Amino acid sequence: DTEVTQTPKHLVMGMTNKKSLKCEQHMGHRAMYWYKQKAKKPPELMFVYSYEKLSINESVPSRFSPECPNSSLLNLHLHALQPEDSALYLCASSQATSGGTGELFFGEGSRLTVL
Amino acid sequence: GQNIDQPTEMTATEGAIVQINCTYQTSGFNGLFWYQQHAGEAPTFLSYNVLDGLEEKGRFSSFLSRSKGYSYLLLKELQMKDSASYLCAPDTGFQKLVFGTGTRLLVSP
Numbered sequence: 001d002t003e004v005t006q007t008p009k010h011l012v013m014g015m016t017n018k019k020s021l022k023c024e025q026h027m028g029h030r031a032m033y034w035y036k037q038k039a040k041k042p043p044e045l046m047f048v049y050s051y052e053k054l055s056i057n058e059s060v061p062s063r064f065s066p067e068c069p070n071s072s073l074l075n076l077h078l079h080a081l082q083p084e085d086s087a088l089y090l091c092a093s094s095q096a097t098s099g100g101t102g103e104l105f106f107g108e109g110s111r112l113t114v115l
Numbered sequence: 116g117q118n119i120d121q122p123t124e125m126t127a128t129e130g131a132i133v134q135i136n137c138t139y140q141t142s143g144f145n146g147l148f149w150y151q152q153h154a155g156e157a158p159t160f161l162s163y164n165v166l167d168g169l170e171e172k173g174r175f176s177s178f179l180s181r182s183k184g185y186s187y188l189l190l191k192e193l194q195m196k197d198s199a200s201y202l203c204a205p206d207t208g209f210q211k212l213v214f215g216t217g218t219r220l221l222v223s224p
Binding site: 031033040041042043044045048050055056090094096101103104105106107108109 | 150159160163202207209210211212215216217219
């Protein structure tokens with residue numbers, strides 16, 4: 001199974017709502033990632049979890065809160081978002097090694113619209 | 116920090132050859148990834164170069180020069196389905212994979 005599954009595929013939320021994006025992988029990968037992608041732009045790194053610990057936070061606003069409950073799951077909790085946060089949110093995983101990052105496997109993404 | 120540069124857009128015709136360049140400056144370097152992303156889809160892995168030189172994989176080849184901070188992706192016998200964005204990403208080895216600006220390739224008949 002080389003799949004990364006993201007839910008929901010589409011999400012519309014108001015600026016006062018609280019919602020979560022979910023990501024799951026069963027490849028035994030120990031690194032998991034959140035990327036944000038705006039139209040016609042490359043994916044922009046947000047967070048990296050390595051062995052279930054947050055290892056990288058690319059100065060992301062606190063209205064985005066990541067969580068890694070176990071080695072297979074990654075969540076992104078959303079609260080008080082702004083319309084400019086509307087984007088495709090991509091989850092990825094890789095086999096974390098000391099020799100390199102390893103190939104990233106991406107999910108199909110969750111398309112978020114903030115009204 | 117990292118500085119990764121790619122041309123924004125390229126156009127080519129079916130059956131032709133196209134070369135997409137990537138220049139980078141990073142602190143720490145293990146290798147370089149190339150990913151393909153079709154519109155509305157997730158990025159998919161194309162290649163990973165660790166050593167200098169050309170690596171061929173079917174119609175796609177990728178070249179790396181570590182000393183020059185330079186890589187390119189070579190696509191041969193272009194097909195319409197190759198219309199996509201191509202993303203290069205230097206691997207600093209700390210799971211911090213940052214993508215370049217991406218190159219949108221349009222293949223026309």
